[in-house]
Amino acid sequence: MSPSIAIIGGGPCGLTLARLLERKGIDYVVYERDETDDSGRRGGSLDIHAETGQLALKEAGLFEEFLKYARYEDTVFRIANQKGERVFHAEEGGRDAPEIDRIQLRQILLDSIPSTKIHWNHVLKGVTLDKDGHHILEFTNGVSASGFKLVVGADGAWSKVRASITEAKPKYSGNHYIESRINPGNSLYTTMVSKVGAGTLVCLGSSKEIVIQRQGDGSYRIYLGISVPENFVRGGAVDLTDTESTRQLFLSSEFFEDWADELKDIIRHSEDFSPWSLYYIPPETMSWKPIPGLTLVGDAAHVATPNGEGVNCAMADALSLATKIATYGTDDIDRAVIEYEEDMFKRAVEHINSGLEMGAVMRHKDGPMALISFFKTVTENATQSS
Ligand SMILES: Cc1cc2nc3c(=O)[nH]c(=O)nc-3n(C[C@H](O)[C@H](O)[C@H](O)COP(=O)(O)OP(=O)(O)OC[C@H]3O[C@@H](n4cnc5c(N)ncnc54)[C@H](O)[C@@H]3O)c2cc1C
Missing domain, CATH: 3.30.9.30 (D-Amino Acid Oxidase; Chain A, domain 2)
Incomplete structure (x- = not known):
């Protein structure tokens, strides 16, 4: 018997989803491209936001573990011009968004699920359909797998699941x-x-x-x-x-x-x-007709240009999808996916547009002033809506 859910990709999104399903007692398997769990190549520090990434970690029962690594002291943020003159300084604690290294976040998530649930060195080639309309996963190592109620593409910007759902391309x-x-x-x-x-x-x-x-x-x-x-x-x-x-x-x-x-x-x-x-992903393509048994999360769904939200948005997807699956159960999983996708599309369009806006600000010919005024507007909008 195959588990109910196959997650393609063990990045922050796929592993958060796995952990949330683990906690809810819903059976799943993760297929990951990397050969081992000690890959350090995608290093880099990520700021984890209170209302999205941190919330997902709290629901996953991992917030205390996260706090052991979270670096609030690295939330200090400064802007300088090309002469090196500092023109803006935000002290530590301005925003509840502590930093953690990607590799540490990955390890916290990996340690929270049984190692038998992850199949390393499984590079998905694509998803095909058998004669009865069931999805078959084909991997470059010759393995194929099927029998899942849901296949979740959490395989990042160059997702191999995406083409079975939408024509959208990065x-x-x-x-x-x-x-x-x-x-x-x-x-x-x-x-x-x-x-x-x-x-x-x-x-x-x-x-x-x-x-x-x-x-x-x-x-x-x-x-x-x-x-x-x-x-x-x-x-x-x-x-x-x-x-x-x-x-x-x-x-x-x-x-x-x-x-x-x-x-x-x-x-x-x-x-x-x-x-x-x-x-x-062009924001106008951020909607599709639900495909039974298939969905996308994180960068696979909505890779965006940098805005500091990528990992947070991905973890919010994982939380949203896991919550919907727990609500409707695996027997009504397509309903869970429809509601998750409605929620995700809104978040994704906002996320992609904010990345584009941030890119234009950063490449403005008077970048420092453009960025300061961008932050001012964001802060004023946040104050007005709270
Ligand atoms: C250099 C860099 C710096 C960044 N900095 C920030 C930041 O400061 N803040 C922020 O919020 N975001 C940042 N981002 C964006 C953020 O990393 C992503 O939005 C986030 O990692 C998305 O998570 P994900 O799990 O959806 O995708 P990914 O992190 O891309 O994970 C996808 C996983 O799927 C696996 N995979 C891929 N293809 C296959 C396949 N065919 N078969 C099986 N497995 C596969 C990969 O090995 C990987 O483990 C940064 C990105 C980069 C590249």
Whole structure:
């Protein structure tokens, strides 16, 4: 007998859903692409918001565990211009959104479900239908699986489940982040500690960004925000494995040459460059006719350009879907999905639009002022609606 629910993808969304189903006594299985549970490649710090991510963790019975890792001290947020002058400073505690490293969040979730419920090294190729209209999961390792009442695509931006539900596809935003690191041991590290310290520093100017974010292990993750063609990295305009030539390219007049020397120093010392090309699902495609036995959650449903909500929105989906399944039971699972999707579509459209708005603000030619006024509007709207 197959479990009632197959979850494709063991990211924050799929694992939150798994944990919530576990707590509710609903049988499920997770299929994850990674080979093992110690993959550190998708590192990075995530701020977990009270009304979404934290709520899901509370319902999952994991909030106390989360608090052991949550870094309230890293909620400090500053904005600077390209000369390095600080123009905005929000102290710790301005928003209930503590940081946690992605790998720690993943471990908390993994430890909360039986290891037998996760099948590692299962890369979904696609979902097909048998002659009776049942969904069959086909994996690149030759395994196939079927007999589920519901297949949930929690397999991220490039979901292989999505095509069986909607024609919507991620669209390139015109922007990339190029990620890199300054680790303890780097000759610039002590300067970073004294000049940047805790939290996040966003430097904006001439439609570009340098975002610096302290991680749980004390290292700094750097994001260079640039507007470049979609195939900037794959097309060979830069070879990110060649650290020195990558630094030189970003220090050139094409990118950050006219930025403050102390900010260019960060590029001069950055290591481990990797690309993050920014895609989003067009918001007008964010609705579909319910497909019995199939749904999407998290980035698979609504990948958006960055706005600090991606993981929170994904965990809110998991909570919404698990709650609906518990309400209607697995015998009326399609009704649960219809109600979940109605709820998710609204959240998704707001999320995608907010990412697009945030992108336009960050790449504004007077980025610092645009971002400050954006925050002011958001705060005023939040005060009015509370
Ligand atoms: C560099 C970076 C920084 C970010 N920073 C932030 C931030 O600060 N705040 C924030 O809110 N959001 C941030 N985001 C966005 C956030 O990470 C996502 O919105 C969130 O992880 C979505 O969770 P998910 O579980 O839906 O998808 P994912 O995290 O993408 O997880 C999908 C899972 O599915 C697995 N998978 C993929 N394809 C297959 C397949 N074919 N078969 C089986 N398994 C598969 C993957 O291995 C992965 O485990 C960031 C994203 C990136 C890339």
